Amino acid sequence: MFNKNFIGALLIGTVSFNLGAQDLPKASPDRMQSRIEKLSEYGRNSDGGVDRVAYSKADIEGRVYIMSLMRSQGLENIRIDVGGNIIGRRSGSDPNAKPIMVGSHIDSVPGGGNYDGDVGVIANLEVIDLMNASNIRTKSPVDVVVFSNEEGGLVGSLAMTGKLKPETLDVMSHSGLTIGEGTRAIGGDPDNILDDAIAPGILKAFIELHIEQGAFLDEEDIDIGVVEGIVGINWWDITIQGVANHGGTTPMNRRQDAMVAAAHLTLAINEIANELEGRQVATVGRIQAFPGAPNVIPGKVVMSLEVRDLEQEKMDRVFSLVEARAKDIARKTGTTINFEFIDVASHPAPTDKRMRSIIAKAAKEAGYSYKLMPSGAGHDAQDMVSIAPTGMIFVPSKGGISHSPKEYTSPDEMAKGADVLLRAILEIDKQKLD
């Protein structure tokens, strides 16, 4: 025992001295790629993608694989919390230092690809390997997390941050189990789902590495995205009420056609989102006309409106412009237009400014190009902002494609991400973030 500790202490001293920013070990593209390939076996489908929906057999097998890697890396106290999250710790040298947490997920959408979530988990493990191999000892413990059911509603991170609503447990998941049943199936405890919630101030920082799911990095040939935040999502159901009537006997100038009003409104929404300065987006993804027969003028149309932006103010501005146009359209088309706010929306979740600086500095020192950018997609990080200084690292997605077997990030791109993650962890470990 004496020898071991002594050697450890010696090595820590050496490391602190020799491994300056320039000399840090480099992530192995080959090792990361082979782990991605191994992980992709769990739930592989005939399209070359995966059906590894949360709580499925494939999800459970993938989780076992990741836990076996964590064990072989010597992570301590590898466990499944009440929310079904896998957590393992690499201990730090300072018993009083707060943990630095890194997390991502391995569950997929139905018909998903091999990179969404997976790259983050593999990068987290890569960083542990690098620190192990170079005997880098941080003051803070490093907690590695695989969040449960990210794709089905950020379940694991909502549980970890104490925000999961009890009724969510009754929601049916793609696995055929409810979220409660599924949480139990992967080793969680739905009856006490908030018992492992982490209070604000416990963690020193949280970082999530993820594929971009957009095409900015790929098209501009940039290595690293420094995420400014996860956009908020507001969602409405729009009901347009006109007068259903016979498509043959009702002259054009006597129609109160809900479909025509819906078309005007769809174009208005598109124009507003296009013409305002900024990066807001607005989408009409779903529409239904009633009664829905080719020979009947629709008396009612229900359609969805989704607005996303990094700033709630901008989302509110988009919506108020849409509302104003809707009033005008309703008047001109002889219809009424009502907006029902759907309460599955999320608020914009800006990342911590210090974390953005740390990640940008890490990219710069590693010699990689980077840019600040929002995340248009949702991530566990958006929950974590409420309990810890949070940062996100993006790596490129080929063609911006995600939720598809065509997802792709090259081994070199993944390795660059892991390099930045390692440097960011070490920098966080040095800084006082309180």
Next chain:
Amino acid sequence: MFNKNFIGALLIGTVSFNLGAQDLPKASPDRMQSRIEKLSEYGRNSDGGVDRVAYSKADIEGRVYIMSLMRSQGLENIRIDVGGNIIGRRSGSDPNAKPIMVGSHIDSVPGGGNYDGDVGVIANLEVIDLMNASNIRTKSPVDVVVFSNEEGGLVGSLAMTGKLKPETLDVMSHSGLTIGEGTRAIGGDPDNILDDAIAPGILKAFIELHIEQGAFLDEEDIDIGVVEGIVGINWWDITIQGVANHGGTTPMNRRQDAMVAAAHLTLAINEIANELEGRQVATVGRIQAFPGAPNVIPGKVVMSLEVRDLEQEKMDRVFSLVEARAKDIARKTGTTINFEFIDVASHPAPTDKRMRSIIAKAAKEAGYSYKLMPSGAGHDAQDMVSIAPTGMIFVPSKGGISHSPKEYTSPDEMAKGADVLLRAILEIDKQKLD
């Protein structure tokens, strides 16, 4: 026997002399209304309308009621033909004269009203009653028809005119029976469905009296519509192909949004039908977006297009303008737009010009206001034009409402229609139409 025939001959002579145009008996609003009310009991629903879909118990009971009226009126050879049509004859005085046929229907759409079809059937019976009461004897026999399954595809009149396609018999009807099974259930013979088809030249004329199903007569306070013809219907399925993408990570200026293209096209269709001179109509009644999630930019939209007009040339013109606009929209939105012609369309069916004059003259001599107008809705008459000089009489629909429990035509309006029908029959009987 001698006495009876003798008296009959005397009466006929008297009638021919005394009952000039001014002296014809008048239809009874009360009798017509009470029969409408009695018929409305078969299939009555809680909304005050009827669910008397073809082949249902209510349809069969309604048909029995009508046949009992026909029997009490002394119609001869009351029978159900192979197509399920009820036919009864009031014989004429000239054994060589061709029959004059009057026909309508009593089947309804699901959730239908008490006037569509019914008013025509009751008016036909009213005319028989008037002729019986006044001992009016026409040279031509008068054949009274209740067509089978009008609402489900003009089945009876297609069979009668030899145009019913064999595959139609396999189509499921609202009753839960196929059209073949249903035809058998009401006493027809689906195995020999064309055996009672009537060749062109057999009938002297065909007249259908119907509610307008539009608001022109009601709003302009006109008694009678002299139908110029039944509009043709062309129908397309339009498929718009864009690129499905993440609604959060795809910037507005990089979208190939099939929904936005669909909105442009819907407005273009509406504009074209509005701005061309004439009475053409175009309707987008059905739309579906794929995948149809609020957070996914639709990669595909399928929507219907229905165009109606009295002239095929005008329908072709509307479509070619729509096609041209679609090309433009596809180019601007980065989508492709394809039109698939659906072969359930019908050609425009102009009525016989002589019949229009006869009906107009009948209305004028009865002292009723009238106007020439197209029928935007389909009718059995559109099939009958192929085998007989065909005319149609419209009576007002309150508010233009049809296919709804709110359908309404007043007793006086119905009676005026029957008055015009009687006069038209007598005029046809006098004229040579060959």
